[in-house]
Amino acid sequence: MDNTPQAQETLAEYVKRIRTSLSLSQNDLALKAGIHLQSIGKIERGMTTKLNSKSQRGLAVALQIPPEYLDAVVRGVAIATSDVLKFCPHCWQAGTPPEDIWLLSRSKFCFLCGTGLRNSCAQCNEPITSLKFRFCPYCGFPYKESKDSKTNVFH
Numbered sequence: 001m002d003n004t005p006q007a008q009e010t011l012a013e014y015v016k017r018i019r020t021s022l023s024l025s026q027n028d029l030a031l032k033a034g035i036h037l038q039s040i041g042k043i044e045r046g047m048t049t050k051l052n053s054k055s056q057r058g059l060a061v062a063l064q065i066p067p068e069y070l071d072a073v074v075r076g077v078a079i080a081t082s083d084v085l086k087f088c089p090h091c092w093q094a095g096t097p098p099e100d101i102w103l104l105s106r107s108k109f110c111f112l113c114g115t116g117l118r119n120s121c122a123q124c125n126e127p128i129t130s131l132k133f134r135f136c137p138y139c140g141f142p143y144k145e146s147k148d149s150k151t152n153v154f155h
Contacts, residue, residue: 002129003018003021003063003064003065003069003085003129003130004069005069005072005073009073010046010049010073011043011046011048011049011051011070011073011074012043012044012045012046014069014070014073015029015040015043015044015059015063016044018063018065019044019063022063022064022130022132024062026040026041026044029059029062029063032058032061032062032097033055033058033059033061033062033063034054034058035054035055035058035059039055049074050074051070051074056070056071057100060100060103061097061098061100061103062097064085064097064098064130064131064132065085065103066085066086066103066104066105067100067103067104068103068105085098085103085119085127085128085129085130085131086098086102086103086107086117086118086119086128087102087117087118087128087131087143088102088110088112088113088115088117088118089115089118089122089143089144089145090110090113090115090145091110091112091113091115092131092143092144093144094131094133094134094143094144095131095132095133095134096131097131098131099111099112102117115145118143121136121138121139121141121143122141122143122145123136123139123141124136124138124139124141126138126139128143131143
């Protein structure tokens, strides 16, 4: 799944596309994002074209995307290909969204343990596009490190 904003895609189209690709209802998204269900409806109907910082952070975490993606689609600008999903292979728990601070473009290390954040599979080096599952969809390698191995290198 390509979770980057497409050319000319509106905020409404983008949020709905990512939400449905994650098999989330509007209610599920509202709960995960910590915002009102009515707000999700307004966003997806195109009645809301800007996001406050709380809504942007909440949606980014719930949709498992960098906040910069939402910022880019709101501003109608292309995103840099370097903006990718990142996580700590030591602290991240499978099936949970990444910590929002990991998704900041300047974040390189986990704020909890100091481990280097990963944005690609340790085995095949393919970019991480979703943390819905525990394994890389390309090679089957687990994203989560074993408890006794830790690297402090940003990949």
